[in-house]
Amino acid sequence: MKRECRELRESLAAGERVTLEHVGRCAECAAFARDLEWLRSEAAALPRPPVPEGPRRRRVGAGLGGRRSLVALASALSLALAVGLALRDRGGAPPARALDAGVKRASDEPRLDLLGSLDEAVRVYAPATGGSTGRLALPRSEQSHEIDPLASLRPAALLIEDETTKPRRER
Amino acid sequence: MGLEQSTIVVTGALEASGPTSEAELAAAFALCRERAFWIALDIVRDREEAADLVHEAYLRAQRSLPRFRGECSLRSYLLRLVVNLALKVARARRVRERLRHLLLPWAEQREPHTPEACASGAERSRALRAALERLPAKQRAAFLLRHAHELPLAEVAAVLAVSEGTVKTHLARAVERLRRELEEVRG
Numbered sequence: 001m002k003r004e005c006r007e008l009r010e011s012l013a014a015g016e017r018v019t020l021e022h023v024g025r026c027a028e029c030a031a032f033a034r035d036l037e038w039l040r041s042e043a044a045a046l047p048r049p050p051v052p053e054g055p056r057r058r059r060v061g062a063g064l065g066g067r068r069s070l071v072a073l074a075s076a077l078s079l080a081l082a083v084g085l086a087l088r089d090r091g092g093a094p095p096a097r098a099l100d101a102g103v104k105r106a107s108d109e110p111r112l113d114l115l116g117s118l119d120e121a122v123r124v125y126a127p128a129t130g131g132s133t134g135r136l137a138l139p140r141s142e143q144s145h146e147i148d149p150l151a152s153l154r155p156a157a158l159l160i161e162d163e164t165t166k167p168r169r170e171r
Numbered sequence: 172m173g174l175e176q177s178t179i180v181v182t183g184a185l186e187a188s189g190p191t192s193e194a195e196l197a198a199a200f201a202l203c204r205e206r207a208f209w210i211a212l213d214i215v216r217d218r219e220e221a222a223d224l225v226h227e228a229y230l231r232a233q234r235s236l237p238r239f240r241g242e243c244s245l246r247s248y249l250l251r252l253v254v255n256l257a258l259k260v261a262r263a264r265r266v267r268e269r270l271r272h273l274l275l276p277w278a279e280q281r282e283p284h285t286p287e288a289c290a291s292g293a294e295r296s297r298a299l300r301a302a303l304e305r306l307p308a309k310q311r312a313a314f315l316l317r318h319a320h321e322l323p324l325a326e327v328a329a330v331l332a333v334s335e336g337t338v339k340t341h342l343a344r345a346v347e348r349l350r351r352e353l354e355e356v357r358g
Binding site: 006009010011012014015016032035036038039040042043044045046047048049051052160 | 295296299314315346
């Protein structure tokens with residue numbers, strides 16, 4: 001392309017005033033000018049929808065750069081790790097998980113001070129110990145607050161039982 | 172009196188070249204908000220995204236107001252923020268599209284436009300939009316700002332943060348490419 005043509009087309013494309021002398025002589029530049037007019041009219045006629053009114057509500061994640069997202073993710077993972085370690089240090093897996101697995105240890109038993117309410121303790125504790133869901137599954141004597149008359153005899157009975165169940169040689 | 176005062180403030184905000192207050196920024200934003208939205212919409216082709224971009228640009232302008240040196244008008248400054256954000260979004264979308272077609276070659280392809288299908292005005296607009304989307308980002312922005320939004324050449328240069336000569340080159344290349352792509356549609 002000639003330099004004259006290039007400069008003229010740049011001026012035409014920029015919407016500057018140009019003399020039409022060259023355009024009249026050069027068929028290619030004339031075609032360029034004609035097509036440009038068509039493009040300009042089409043571009044100006046592009047539909048313009050109304051502008052949304054009111055303040056914008058930011059969508060979740062909108063405007064967050066990749067770096068900031070990574071920092072947020074790392075913070076969340078650190079927090080989760082810290083909570084997990086703290087739970088482990090307090091005595092094994094959380095109660096619900098231990099009960100689900102069928103393993104029951106003293107440290108797994110829910111404590112009122114941790115759970116915050118008696119109802120919650122009943123909900124978690126009772127199904128695992130075979131009690132009803134409506135009350136704490138405590139031994140009968142504790143539930144009724146009655147004195148067990150055989151309680152004082154139990155150590156002796158156990159002792160006798162131990163003696164009788166020893167192998168003959170040891171006796 | 173009040174009206175005259177506000178007119179003076181707004182005019183000053185659009186042509187300011189000194190320390191600028193938030194009130195002046197708000198006035199300039201109110202005046203060019205509609206245009207900013209349309210420019211963003213032309214670039215990103217999504218109403219929600221465009222509205223978010225305009226809002227984000229205003230927030231950024233507020234934050235960076237103390238650093239605004241007044242080398243261009245507030246309107247150019249705001250539009251530059253909008254265009255930069257929109258081009259960033261458009262670039263990211265183009266990368267996603269390329270990845271999608273690369274990873275999912277069976278994914279739906281865009282329908283090729285045919286002369287028969289492009290007979291109506293709506294179809295011509297759609298074909299022009301599609302051709303504009305295939306332009307390099309700077310060429311597309313320059314063409315839209317100059318011919319769709321009819322900004323003066325100097326302001327297009329200020330918005331794109333390039334020289335007027337560079338804008339003219341972008342425009343000439345954009346027109347050449349659009350001519351080729353829309354040859355069938357033009358008939």
